[in-house]
Structure formats: C-alpha cells, structure tokens
Amino acid sequence: MSPWLVLAGLGVFHGLNPAMGWLFAVALGLHRGSRRALWLSLMPIALGHAASVAVVVAAVVALGFVVELHWLNRAAGLLLIGWATWQAFGGHRHRVRVGMQTGLAGLGLWSFLMATGHGAGLMLIPVVIPLCLAAAPAQELTAQGSLPLALAAVGVHTAAMLVTIAVVATAVYEWIGLAFLRRGWINLDYLWITALAASGLILMI
Numbered sequence: 001m002s003p004w005l006v007l008a009g010l011g012v013f014h015g016l017n018p019a020m021g022w023l024f025a026v027a028l029g030l031h032r033g034s035r036r037a038l039w040l041s042l043m044p045i046a047l048g049h050a051a052s053v054a055v056v057v058a059a060v061v062a063l064g065f066v067v068e069l070h071w072l073n074r075a076a077g078l079l080l081i082g083w084a085t086w087q088a089f090g091g092h093r094h095r096v097r098v099g100m101q102t103g104l105a106g107l108g109l110w111s112f113l114m115a116t117g118h119g120a121g122l123m124l125i126p127v128v129i130p131l132c133l134a135a136a137p138a139q140e141l142t143a144q145g146s147l148p149l150a151l152a153a154v155g156v157h158t159a160a161m162l163v164t165i166a167v168v169a170t171a172v173y174e175w176i177g178l179a180f181l182r183r184g185w186i187n188l189d190y191l192w193i194t195a196l197a198a199s200g201l202i203l204m205i
Contacts, residue, residue, distance in 0.1 A: 003131045007124065007153055008160040013195070014049065014120055015164025017188045021045035021111055022165040026172045028107075038173055042166055044104045048111025049120065050158040056121025057128050057150050064133035064146070072133070073203045076125045080200030083119045087193045119196055126202045128153055 014020050025045060029038030063072055102110065115121065131153060132146045172178065 003127045003153075004156055006127050007157045010123060010127070011157040011160025011162075012164045014115075014123075014157075015161040016168065017118075017192065019114060019118060019188075020049060020120070020161070020165065021114070022169040022172070023178075024107070024110070025165065025169040026178065029169075029173050030178075035173065038169055039166075040104065041107055042162065042169065044108035045111045045165065046158055046162040048108040048113075049115045049161060050154055051108075052112045052115035053121040053124060053157060054154045055116075057124065057132075057154055060125055060128050061132050061146050061150050064129070069129070069133060073129060076122075076129065077200040077203030080119075080122050080125065080196050080203065082200075083122055084193050084196035084200065087119070087189070087196065118192065123195060123199050124153070124157060126199045129203070 015022065021042075025038050025041040028041050029035060031037075060072070060076065067075075128150065132149045
C-alpha cells in the first residue's frame with residue numbers, strides 16, 4: 001500500500017478519535033451557541049496536532065542522519081511498545097483540561113498536548129522511516145532530500161485529519177447530537193493502544 005494512503009488513513013483514524021479534537025469543537029459550539037465557534041476551533045486543533053506530529057517526524061529524520069536504519073527501527077519499535085504499555089496502564093486517562101472560555105491559541109496548545117500525550121506522532125514512525133530515510137544509506141541522506149518528504153507527510157496526514165474532524169464535528173453538531181456517545185460509541189482508547197503496539201511490532205520485525 002502507498003505510504004501516502006497510510007498517512008491519510010492514519011489522519012482519518014486520528015480525526016475520528018474524540019480526544020483529538022472534534023468532541024471539544026462540538027462542545028465549544030454548543031456552549032457558545034454558535035456554529036461559527038465550532039468552525040473556528042477546527043484550524044487551531046489541526047495546527048496543534050500537526051505541530052505535535054511534526055516534532056516527532058523531525059526527530060526521526062534527524063536521527064536518521066546519524067543512526068543506522070536497523071538500530072533506528074529497533075529503538076522506535078521499543079518506544080512505541082513502551083508508549084502503548086504506558087497508555088494501557090492508565091496513561092490515556094491523563095487528560096489535559098481546557099475550559100470553554102479558551103481562545104484559539106489555548107485551543108491549539110491543548111491540541112498539541114493531547115496529540116503528544118496520546119503518541120499521535122509516534123504512530124507515523126513506521127511510515128516516515130521508509131518514506132524519508134530508507135531510500136539511501138544514512139551517510140548519503142541529505143536534508144534537501146528528506147525535508148520535503150517529511151513536510152509532505154505531515155501535510156497529508158494533517159489534511160486528512162482536518163477533513164475528518166470537520167465532517168464528524170459538523171454531523172454531530174447539526175444532526176446527531178452528543179447523546180449517541182452514551183449509547184454506542186466505540187471506546188477508541190483500546191484501539192489506539194493496539195495500533196501503537198502494532199506499529200512498534202512492525203518496526204521490530
């Protein structure tokens with residue numbers, strides 16, 4: 001499968017997770033009684049998520065200049081499995097609290113911290129390594145070659161995530177309502193933990 005499709009698919013997956021922002025956008029719109037508040041909240045949420053993912057992607061690409069790909073895969077795999085284990089034992093319950101009166105900057109910071117705490121960027125590592133680093137030995141890698149790919153990867157992922165949260169938030173705000181969360185919403189925390197662990201195993205293998 002194309003790595004770009006995987007990046008977009010992960011963007012959709014992240015966008016579906018209420019913890020990544022759409023639930024806050026809906027709550028903000030309902031609290032202020034404004035569809036405009038909902039729509040305005042989407043961009044800082046997406047930008048905060050993108051910044052968190054970009055930090056991880058930049059770190060992976062930078063390490064790829066100095067660390068052999070074999071060892072980078074092993075280290076990243078262990079990190080992902082360790083993060084999944086921490087999440088499984090309660091890490092996912094540590095929510096960042098932001099009030100309904102927060103501004104756009106506060107919302108962007110909240111999104112950044114939530115994405116970082118959940119390990120959103122870590123989930124992209126199995127795609128970023130082969131996409132940005134596997135084409136050449138470490139000594140032949142250049143920033144000019146890897147940086148555009150890394151930026152494009154963050155862009156594709158964020159665009160898919162933004163479209164997803166926009167669609168879900170709008171549907172919930174306009175037609176579905178929040179009551180459905182109590183009736184039958186899937187607990188994505190466990191699916192998220194499984195995805196982190198699976199990503200780590202892929203890198204280890």
